Amino acid sequence: MFSNKLFKKYCSAEWLPIFDLNKSNIQVKAKERIFNEGDLVKGIYFIEEGKVKVLSGFNGKDEKIIRIASNDMILGHRGIHYKHYHISSEALTDTTLTFLPINIFLKIIKANPNMAVYLLDFFIEELREAEDRMDSLLNFDPKKRIAIILLKLVDCFGFANKKSNLLSFTLSRADIANMIGTTYETVIRTLANFEKLNYIELVGKEIAIKDITKLKELAADKKVRKKTKAKL
Amino acid sequence: MFSNKLFKKYCSAEWLPIFDLNKSNIQVKAKERIFNEGDLVKGIYFIEEGKVKVLSGFNGKDEKIIRIASNDMILGHRGIHYKHYHISSEALTDTTLTFLPINIFLKIIKANPNMAVYLLDFFIEELREAEDRMDSLLNFDPKKRIAIILLKLVDCFGFANKKSNLLSFTLSRADIANMIGTTYETVIRTLANFEKLNYIELVGKEIAIKDITKLKELAADKKVRKKTKAKL
DNA sequence: TTCTAAACATGATAATTATCACATACTTTC
DNA sequence: GAAAGTATGTGATAATTATCATGTTTAGAA
CATH class of the missing domain: 2.60.120.10 (Jelly Rolls)
Structure with a gap:
């Protein structure tokens, strides 16, 4: 700051x-x-x-x-x-x-x-x-990067009011895509998927966070290759 | 510096x-x-x-x-x-x-x-x-990112000697993969592909740059979506 | 209000890349 | 120098995501 x-x-x-x-x-x-x-x-x-x-x-x-x-x-x-x-x-x-x-x-x-x-x-x-x-760009696939962005939005902009879990500001799908290097279709589909899983709720274009714990789990889960033969 | x-x-x-x-x-x-x-x-x-x-x-x-x-x-x-x-x-x-x-x-x-x-x-x-x-992580696919890394290696470490086009230092395939967020298999395949296209030559584990112009072309070619309907 | 453009949404398909399995070469260590 | 481990290389397959097409909703301008 x-x-x-x-x-x-x-x-x-x-x-x-x-x-x-x-x-x-x-x-x-x-x-x-x-x-x-x-x-x-x-x-x-x-x-x-x-x-x-x-x-x-x-x-x-x-x-x-x-x-x-x-x-x-x-x-x-x-x-x-x-x-x-x-x-x-x-x-x-x-x-x-x-x-x-x-x-x-x-x-x-x-x-x-x-x-x-x-x-x-x-x-x-x-x-x-x-x-x-x-x-995060190096370690995660688009789905996880979207979870990370959602957490960042919470962190950066917070909620509309203390009682609500609605983000006080929602980036457009295209803007989210441009932050994480994917397409807006993928963002839309992933958000729809997150809604189905009850992690979030889509209120028109706005996003409400329903299960921040699950999102954090997703965001923390770096993929590590099973294969351990070659160290990397 | x-x-x-x-x-x-x-x-x-x-x-x-x-x-x-x-x-x-x-x-x-x-x-x-x-x-x-x-x-x-x-x-x-x-x-x-x-x-x-x-x-x-x-x-x-x-x-x-x-x-x-x-x-x-x-x-x-x-x-x-x-x-x-x-x-x-x-x-x-x-x-x-x-x-x-x-x-x-x-x-x-x-x-x-x-x-x-x-x-x-x-x-x-x-x-x-x-x-x-x-x-570069946001805009390019692995193939182009590898071209970018090769250029970076030239820039950063230079060639073995003035007459040679052999990189003075070659990162391992795994290290390259870890710089650009891909797998070492993809790096290996892409390098083989670049060799076939005569952009580089693989001398054991070392890399010689044969066509830096082509690599630069690749590295500069941001993909822009054909679709212009939605601005982004 | 109506028109227009932008944003959102969804399905079908193609293309790319990750993953897994396995083989070979090269290095290091004992 | 043999053994073990690491790095490189290649093929087959699965999974993911981009792309394209198309439709709907929303927001802003005329």
Whole structure:
């Protein structure tokens, strides 16, 4: 997590007004792009409120979702290193962002050692998540990956309200497919299958989680080959 | 890249002797572990000379390769944030490492702002690589992923000598399978197929690249669904 | 409201890959 | 150098998933 507030926390008193002076507020509607692959890096975005997908792939048809982000996360942080974005980001819901120009951001980092160290921690966490996802792509078949995604959605977005088991936000079938490298038909069939098994319930396009334990079992069950002759 | 030398470059004069005083030299033989998942993080490793694989998965049988690293790269850097490693690393060849205790490493980072910023850059680069690999897992079938790995091996390890097109280091079929989430049989068959197509030549267990252009073509050819009705 | 496009859904079929079984070659160890 | 274990290689088969076709529902625009 790396929010506006945390950023301020690691910012020394003298630099705070500089942050406030240079930041700006951005509103994007659902399905609007925040930045596009190839765009010049102008700054960094803090998600104040909303849900965003970060995706690779240019021509609309072969987009793949690299990660999803919501409140109190940052976007475009790789612009620290690059002149141009090599990924795009698109709002999933109406979203409020705080924007900070990249040169100001860099100045503040360099002047605040604690901030730099905190950012390092943040990146390490991001790396870990990327590796975890890679691991799931390497180890699991589509069915299990869908179970993993459902758990991630619970974790990331939570339920509509405390009494409900309805996900507060449901990715489209196509978006789920693009997160796990399968087709939307497979997602649809697998969700139907999960419903039959009573793991979930489909309420229109929305998804309600009925048996999170079973989903976790599925998600944890790495296939290990019976054959033990050749170690791998 | 983040080498011993670069580390020194971003280290101020007063801190250099502290680095030299605390570093130690480690030699590991091929197939030896450098650290294991679950081990207490003791420090950070600079690869001086050698090749290493970083892997996830505990019980030997379901290991998956997260990344491969060679000269002038670092290992165990996520220990900055965590108490225990959640991945393992194993030498692919006899390897020489420089080791620096984590507390010294952290002190040096905090005292040298330029170093912290350089490290940030390094992590961003790592993130990008992780995302690129994720993208290839999402977009390509095993055959194309193998082409991508072959190109990566060329890029990472190069050829045996300037005149030769023989890879200077060949991962085992099982290791390749574990990098791309397939079985070693599929790797073997695909390599045989590539040989038939004259893209590569198999010299015992080694691989010689005969037509890098064709491999690149394969590796670039993302499958896009014919069907354009539903955008995704 | 009606029209249109996007998203969801399902069946049939083809293609791909995993799995299993077995054979051979190469390495390491005793 | 024999034995044991590991790595490579190949064929047959089963299982899974992608693809294609087609229909229905939903959401948004005119």
